[in-house]
Amino acid sequence: MADKNHYDLAVIGAGPGGYVCAIRAAQLGLSVALVEKEATLGGTCLNIGCIPSKTLLDSSERFYEARTAAAEHGIKIKGVTLDLRTMMKRKDKVVRKLTGGLKSLMKHHGVEVVGGRATIPEPGRITVRSTDVAAGTDEGERTLSAQHIVLATGSVPTELPAVPFDGKRVVSSTEALAFTEVPARLAVIGAGAIGLELGSVWQRLGSEVTVVEILPRLLPGFDSEAAKLLQKELQRQGMRFHLETRVTGLSETGAGVELTMIDNGDSEHKLEADTVLVAVGRQPYVEGLGLEQLGIARAEDGKRLKVDAQYRTSIDGVYAIGDLIHGPMLAHKAEEEGVAVAELAADGYGHVNYEAVPNVVYTNPEVAAVGRNEAQLKETGVAYRVGRFAFSANGRALASAADRGMVKVLSDERTDRVLGAQIIGSSASELISELVTVMEFGGSAEDIARICHAHPTLSEAVKEAALSVAGRAIHSI
Ligand code: NAI
Numbered sequence: 001m002a003d004k005n006h007y008d009l010a011v012i013g014a015g016p017g018g019y020v021c022a023i024r025a026a027q028l029g030l031s032v033a034l035v036e037k038e039a040t041l042g043g044t045c046l047n048i049g050c051i052p053s054k055t056l057l058d059s060s061e062r063f064y065e066a067r068t069a070a071a072e073h074g075i076k077i078k079g080v081t082l083d084l085r086t087m088m089k090r091k092d093k094v095v096r097k098l099t100g101g102l103k104s105l106m107k108h109h110g111v112e113v114v115g116g117r118a119t120i121p122e123p124g125r126i127t128v129r130s131t132d133v134a135a136g137t138d139e140g141e142r143t144l145s146a147q148h149i150v151l152a153t154g155s156v157p158t159e160l161p162a163v164p165f166d167g168k169r170v171v172s173s174t175e176a177l178a179f180t181e182v183p184a185r186l187a188v189i190g191a192g193a194i195g196l197e198l199g200s201v202w203q204r205l206g207s208e209v210t211v212v213e214i215l216p217r218l219l220p221g222f223d224s225e226a227a228k229l230l231q232k233e234l235q236r237q238g239m240r241f242h243l244e245t246r247v248t249g250l251s252e253t254g255a256g257v258e259l260t261m262i263d264n265g266d267s268e269h270k271l272e273a274d275t276v277l278v279a280v281g282r283q284p285y286v287e288g289l290g291l292e293q294l295g296i297a298r299a300e301d302g303k304r305l306k307v308d309a310q311y312r313t314s315i316d317g318v319y320a321i322g323d324l325i326h327g328p329m330l331a332h333k334a335e336e337e338g339v340a341v342a343e344l345a346a347d348g349y350g351h352v353n354y355e356a357v358p359n360v361v362y363t364n365p366e367v368a369a370v371g372r373n374e375a376q377l378k379e380t381g382v383a384y385r386v387g388r389f390a391f392s393a394n395g396r397a398l399a400s401a402a403d404r405g406m407v408k409v410l411s412d413e414r415t416d417r418v419l420g421a422q423i424i425g426s427s428a429s430e431l432i433s434e435l436v437t438v439m440e441f442g443g444s445a446e447d448i449a450r451i452c453h454a455h456p457t458l459s460e461a462v463k464e465a466a467l468s469v470a471g472r473a474i475h476s477i
Contacts, residue, residue: 003145007033009345010126010146012118012289015043017322017334018152019102019111024342026109033144034106035128037117040099041106044154045331048174051098053194055091056177056201057362063087064204069401082205088178114142119290120149123316148317148345151305152338153289155282155323160189163250163278169257170250170276173198179275182206187259187273189247191218193361194279196234200363203239210240210271212247212261219361221328223373223408223422230367230424233404237364242269250276284324294318299326310350311341319345333357356439360429365405368432371420371439374410383413387445387469389461391425393476396456402426407465409435409445416444416469427458434462445469 008030011018019041022034040047066080106113116130126144157172159165165172176198182205188195191213203209211218218227218234218241231241244264251258256274263269283303297306297314305313305320313320319341322334336357340350361367377384387409391397405425411418421435438448448466453459467473 005142005144007031007112007144007146009033009148009150009342010035010144011150011152011338012126013043013152013154013322014038014041014102014113015152015154015322015334016045016331017154017338018043018150019106019338020335021150021152021321021338021342022111023105023109024339025345026111028342028346030342030346032111033114033146034111035114035116035118035126035144037115039115041102041113042095042099046098046102047095048177050331052091052095052177053173053197053201054362055094056087057197059087059090060201060204061364072401082182084180084182084205088180091177114144116142117288119288120294120318121290123294123318124149146317148319150311150338150341150345151286151289151313151318151320151324152322152334153285153324154334155329156285157278158281158283160247160278160280162248163189163259163276165278169252169274170278172278176202176275176277183273183275184208185210185256185273185275187212187257187271187276188279189213189259189276190279190281191215191241191243192220192279192281195277196230196361196363198277198279199239200234200237203237208240209238210242210273212242212245212259212271214244214246216244216264218243219367222359222361222367222369224375225408226367226369226406226422226424229405230361230363230365233365234363242271245269282323282329286324310344311337327354328357328359330357330359353440356436358432358436360432362429365402365425366423366428368423368428369421370432370436371418372410373420373422377410377419382419384410384419385413385416385445385469386410387465387467387473389464389468389473389476391458391461394456394458394461394464396458397426397461399456400426400458402458407431407461409448409462409465409469411445411469416446418443418445418448421462421465423462425458425461431459431462434459 009025010033011022012035014036022032026032116128119127128142173194186207188199188211199209245261249260259271261269299306305324311319321337323329336352343350358370390406392403397403408422410420445466453463464473
């Protein structure tokens with residue numbers, strides 16, 4: 001009789017990397033277990049990350065529009081008020097719908113969900129200690145064995161020693177997605193994706209938001225032109241920035257907290273706030289897995305796990321994907337790795353093209369990028385051409401009051417192959433897909449320029465930027 005505790009593949013962590021890996025492995029005919037310590041599936045992304053933040057970004061944008069921008073369209077709305085409870089309830093409902101949907105998906109694909117906290121006592125074995133919250137079951141301890149073990153346990157917010165989390169005054173993104181009232185003054189440390197997205201949510205809902213960033217710019221890693229444009233737009237919306245500034249301490253005041261900061265000229269400043277959101281990055285989460293005892297090798301930074309091109313860690317039969325390993329901490333990157341590792345386990349073939357992983361920040365305007373930006377191309381000495389097109393010259397953008405921002409296409413000077421693209425503007429998150437597709441197909445700027453784009457659409461700005469690479473944009477002077 002088959003051993004009911006043995007699986008071909010066991011995944012630890014049911015975030016986008018883990019659950020996608022489990023489904024793909026099941027599709028390929030493997031017997032699969034998915035171990036999760038939380039009561040719901042979906043990991044950070046669905047429960048306390050991408051999905052709740054995008055839900056609140058949408059709701060807060062509607063509120064902001066109703067209060068400010070609608071008048072420009074001749075729509076006068078009097079007495080717009082905020083019902084934060086209802087807004088949060090809607091967010092929770094969206095999260096519930098998606099996490100609940102995942103349960104059915106697992107069932108449909110024949111993936112066995114095992115609730116509890118996993119430890120790997122030795123290669124090939126997983127001990128799962130179920131808690132009362134995990135999947136509503138309490139099976140005590142169960143030991144599984146698996147030919148392939150995939151670690152997909154994700155990441156947690158990085159703490160700043162000078163400003164430790166207390167869950168009330170000093171919070172991470174998790175709490176900032178569930179405030180019960182709008183903080184009058186919100187200090188945000190870190191001008192990365194989380195700081196700017198959640199800063200935008202609370203700014204739109206009425207907070208006075210001040211962002212403190214250690215670097216001289218927003219969104220390090222993104223195109224600097226797009227980052228500058230975004231800063232200008234966010235400032236126009238009322239957000240304040242202290243760039244090249246380090247937070248060195250925190251003290252409680254009667255009404256809230258006071259941050260001590262040092263700027264690039266070594267001058268000390270104070271910033272009072274009711275709440276502080278610390279968003280200075282995330283780090284791999286491997287607590288309780290027993291990796292130290294296993295002697296698993298870490299990457300150079302001492303935090304991420306070291307894997308080879310086939311996601312194999314230094315321990316036989318143990319793989320790692322997503323936020324645990326190299327590369328950007330993005331749900332869709334983890335998903336691709338989940339698919340690749342399942343295919344590698346089943347067939348021996350699996351691959352992720354890291355050159356074509358899009359990266360999006362959901363501010364208003366949105367910022368989206370794929371491939372390399374100008375600074376990165378210069379650094380590697382690649383000769384390239386640039387094509388730009390501003391949304392202010394795009395009919396649909398004007399019609400929709402989305403005329404801020406631009407599309408930038410970078411192509412190889414010799415071959416015209418698209419090497420990267422950056423979009424800042426409305427729907428940048430959707431528009432970037434065309435560039436990702438072209439890059440996956442090894443296409444050129446000329447290819448995009450010769451594709452018929454519907455009129456009037458924002459996507460015409462992508463075509464025009466591609467035309468502009470060869471100096472022949474139609475609607476610009
Ligand atoms: P991040 O790495 O994107 O940004 C952190 C920012 O904090 C950087 O600008 C950094 O220079 C700054 N910083 C670091 N130490 C600092 C200090 N001591 N004082 C002031 N500033 C400091 O990290 P973030 O925003 O926390 O996001 C974590 C991860 O989650 C990222 O990998 C991000 O890509 C991902 N994420 C992606 C989203 C998306 O795709 N839309 C949304 C939210 C998060």
